[in-house]
Amino acid sequence: MSDRRRIMPLRDVKDHPKRKVNLIAVVVEFSIPRMSVGTDYCTILKVIDQSQQNPELSVNVFMDDVHQLPHIRSRRDIIVLSCVRIERHNQDPCAVFNKSFSSYALFDGKCSSAFRPYQASPAFCLIASDKPFITSLKNWSLTFQLDPGISPYVVSLNHIKEKDYHDLVCKVLGVCEVSSNEWVLFLWDGTDVPPLSFNTKLEEHYSIQLQISVPLPTNAISNFPCVGTVLRVIADPAYGNLGYHFHSIGEWVRIRNVLFEVDSGLWKGVLSGTSKVRLLSENDNSVIERKRNLTERLLRSGRVPMSSYHVSNFLTVLTVTDYESTKFSTLMDLLTFSKDKGIFKCIVRVVAIYPLQVKDFWSPAGLYRIRVTLEDPTARIHALLCGEDAELFFGGYPSISVLAAKMNKLLGVSENDDSTRNPPWIQCCVELHLANEAGALGARHYHIRFTILVL
Structure with a gap:
C-alpha cells in the first residue's frame, strides 16, 4: 500500500463530480444516527477545513450496523475520509460514504501529537502522509471561530x-x-x-x-x-x-x-x-x-414561573406570616429535596382534581379528602387537600353550588360554553414528607397547607 494519500481541499470538491476523493475535515454538525429508508443506518455530517467554511460540505454515511457509524464525541473533532464519492444534491456538492469501498477515522480535535483515532471503520488505515494534514487542521481549528449555525428558526x-x-x-x-x-x-x-x-x-x-x-x-x-x-x-x-x-x-x-x-x-x-x-x-x-x-x-x-409575572392578585393568600418573606420554590425543588420533610411556598396551577364531583369531596365522617394535581413549568405533582387544611382553604363548608363555583375558578373553567379551560396561577404552601428512605417519587407525599382560596 502506498504511504501517501492525496488529500483534496474542500473548495475543490465541486469540480470533481462522480470522483472518489480523500478528505480531512473538522466535523461541525451531525445528524443523530438512525435507520434509513432501506436496511442501512445513516448519519449526515457537516464538515469544514481551512479552504472552505461556507458552505459546509455534507457527508452522507451509510453502514449495516448503527455502531459502525461515526459517533462524534466533542466539538472540533477531525474526520479522515478515504474514497468517498462526490455527488450533487439540489445542485450542491456532497460526499457519499460507500460501505463497500470507503473508510473513515475520527480523531480528538484537541491539540495533541497523538495520531490514534478514537473510532475508525474496519477497513481504515492511517497513512504517514495524513499526519501533517491532521496536525495542521487541529492547529487551525483551535484558533478559528466555528459558526454556531444560528438560523431564524x-x-x-x-x-x-x-x-x-x-x-x-x-x-x-x-x-x-x-x-x-x-x-x-x-x-x-x-x-x-x-x-x-x-x-x-x-x-x-x-x-x-x-x-x-x-x-x-x-x-x-x-x-x-x-x-x-x-x-x-x-x-x-x-x-x-x-x-x-x-x-x-x-x-x-x-x-x-x-x-x-x-x-x-x-x-x-x-x-x-x-x-x-x-x-x-x-x-x-x-x-x-x-x-x-x-x-x-x-x-x-427568582423562581417564579415566567407566565405568572403579570399576575398581581392571586386567587389565594397564605395565612402564616412566617412565609411572607420566604422565596418561592419550584415543584422541581420539591422533587429533588433531599431532607425528610419541608414546607415550600410555590406558584402553581391546579390542572386536575379527584374526586371529580364536588359532592364527593367529603368522607363518610364528613371530612374533606381531595387530591389535586399541581403544575408549574418544571414539574407536576399530586398533592392532598384534606381535613382542617381543606376547611381553611374553602372557608369552612360552603354549599355544593358555592363550592362548585370556587372549583371552576380554580380549574379555569369558563362561565360560557368554552371547550377549553385555562387554570390561573395561585400561590400556596406545600408540605413535603418522605414515606420511606428510598427517595422514589412515589414515596414523596405532598399536602397543601396554610392557604385560603379568596373568592
Missing part, C-alpha cells in the same frame, strides 16, 4: 408552538431508555414552556400524566436545574441505541428540526428524520445570551 422554549418544527440552543442534561428501544433526551435552556389549556371535561383528566414517558427516580433528576423547563424529547425506535451514539451529555448544542407536540397537557419534543446537532462552546454568543437571561431572570423574579 432558533427559538427559546418559552416561544415554542404546537405542531411546529423549531431549532433550539439548549443544554443536553441526559438521555434515558424509558422502555424497550424508546429513548428520551432531556433538554433545557433556562426558560419555561408556555402554559397549556385543557379540555373542559374533567373526567378525561382523572388519570392525568405527571410527566412524559415513565416516571424517573429521584436520583435520575437530582442534577436537573430547578428553574426552567426540562423538555422531554422522544426518539423513535429508528434511532436504535440512542444512549450509545449520543455523546453530548452536559454540553450546549444547537439541535435542528425538533417537532413540538402536546401529550396530556404536557409539552414534548420529537426527533425528526432531519434533526441535526451542532456542538457549541460555552463562549458562543447564543450560549452566553441564554446564561445571561437566566441570571437576569433569577435576580429579577
